[in-house]
Amino acid sequence: MKKIALSHRDGVCDIRCGEPFAALLSRIDPRRTLIVTDTSVQQLYASHFGGLPVVTVGQGEAIKTLETVEILYRAFLDRGVDRSWRVIAVGGGIVCDIAAYAAASWMRGVRCILVPTTLLAMVDAAIGGKNGVNYHRFKNLVGTIRQPEEVLIDPAFLKTLPRREVLCGLAEMFKHGFIADAGYLKELEQAVATGASLDMFIARSVEIKVSVVTQDETETGIRRILNFGHTVGHALERLDPSLAHGEAVAVGMTVAAELSHKRGLITKADADRVRAILSTAGLPVSTDHRAGDIAALLRADKKKRGDSVAFVLLKKIGEAVVVDIPFTELEVTLATVCQHR
Ligand SMILES: NC(=O)c1ccc[n+]([C@@H]2O[C@H](COP(=O)([O-])OP(=O)(O)OC[C@H]3O[C@@H](n4cnc5c(N)ncnc54)[C@H](O)[C@@H]3O)[C@@H](O)[C@H]2O)c1
Ligand SMILES: [Zn+2]
Numbered sequence: 031m032k033k034i035a036l037s038h039r040d041g042v043c044d045i046r047c048g049e050p051f052a053a054l055l056s057r058i059d060p061r062r063t064l065i066v067t068d069t070s071v072q073q074l075y076a077s078h079f080g081g082l083p084v085v086t087v088g089q090g091e092a093i094k095t096l097e098t099v100e101i102l103y104r105a106f107l108d109r110g111v112d113r114s115w116r117v118i119a120v121g122g123g124i125v126c127d128i129a130a131y132a133a134a135s136w137m138r139g140v141r142c143i144l145v146p147t148t149l150l151a152m153v154d155a156a157i158g159g160k161n162g163v164n165y166h167r168f169k170n171l172v173g174t175i176r177q178p179e180e181v182l183i184d185p186a187f188l189k190t191l192p193r194r195e196v197l198c199g200l201a202e203m204f205k206h207g208f209i210a211d212a213g214y215l216k217e218l219e220q221a222v223a224t225g226a227s228l229d230m231f232i233a234r235s236v237e238i239k240v241s242v243v244t245q246d247e248t249e250t251g252i253r254r255i256l257n258f259g260h261t262v263g264h265a266l267e268r269l270d271p272s273l274a275h276g277e278a279v280a281v282g283m284t285v286a287a288e289l290s291h292k293r294g295l296i297t298k299a300d301a302d303r304v305r306a307i308l309s310t311a312g313l314p315v316s317t318d319h320r321a322g323d324i325a326a327l328l329r330a331d332k333k334k335r336g337d338s339v340a341f342v343l344l345k346k347i348g349e350a351v352v353v354d355i356p357f358t359e360l361e362v363t364l365a366t367v368c369q370h371r
Pocket of ligand 2: 154202260275279
């Protein structure tokens with residue numbers, strides 16, 4: 031087990047990588063603990079929950095709403111959950127985001143432990159303290175930044191994770207390599223090429239995210255580099271709801287690498303390498319949507335400032351920088367990933 035400490039303004043959040051879930055159950059008070067999970071995870075893992083009370087939510091972005099938070103509040107009320115209790119979220123990023131938000135807002139904050147069960151949640155969603163739900167058409171519009179008491183990462187959960195979900199997590203792990211650690215990227219690339227397990231790489235990704243987050247807990251500066259590939263990625267997710275998050279981000283990272291090359295920051299060979307790494311792993315690097323449609327959505331993006339958008343580019347493989355990019359320039363580069371120009 032590797033313990034990674036995330037220091038924050040209210041204390042320290044321990045991220046325990048490689049600890050079995052069963053070990054957590056032996057450390058907590060079963061009379062004052064409630065598990066929140068979703069229907070799939072409940073079906074697969076209910077027998078591991080040690081008889082603790084469980085609230086089960088549905089699945090998919092559509093349930094990441096205030097209505098679902100209210101279902102959790104109702105369960106908290108019925109069970110008498112107060113500030114001496116703990117909420118344990120066992121699930122993917124959706125369960126972690128909703129349960130952490132409900133716990134953060136219930137009685138002005140009850141303790142919350144996150145047990146991510148998807149690769150994406152292990153390396154990304156469960157790390158950094160952001161929680162929340164969608165509101166109307168907008169993703170994560172309601173939420174807070176509050177670190178959980180602890181995050182327990184047990185890779186044994188990944189045995190049942192569908193391949194498409196694994197690839198989504200892998201896209202975020204590649205992102206960590208692209209923006210912060212060229213050596214890690216190389217190791218990850220080799221692991222993918224040889225079909226080796228990704229389990230031993232989770233801790234490094236967590237360390238990278240922790241290091242960025244602790245430098246900028248409230249997202250005013252460096253934390254924005256974690257959005258590498260996400261500006262275009264979010265627009266693609268809205269254009270095409272059948273696209274998984276990691277898939278959309280993979281296309282977005284390809285655009286960002288190309289733009290980094292056009293801006294003279296990285297070589298053509300480096301931009302091609304980004305594309306090759308993603309596509310060799312099985313992630314998409316192009317889209318059927320038109321550059322004009324993607325750009326139109328971006329103009330309505332919350333990060334937009336007048337005629338430009340704050341965009342994360344690569345200074346080199348392993349280092350990122352935030353640059354204002356005019357929409358006109360972005361649209362030209364977008365065309366390079368659009369099959370129908
Ligand atoms: N808070 C943050 O900083 C942050 C960062 C990144 C993403 N997110 C959020 O995370 C969410 C996406 O998370 P996700 O990709 O984990 O999606 P998810 O929670 O929808 O999980 C994906 C699917 O896998 C299933 N599943 C979960 N664990 C499983 C397991 N061990 N075996 C088999 N199936 C399993 C789930 O039931 C679900 O159907 C988005 O809502 C996104 O906004 C939050
Ligand atoms: Zn992401």
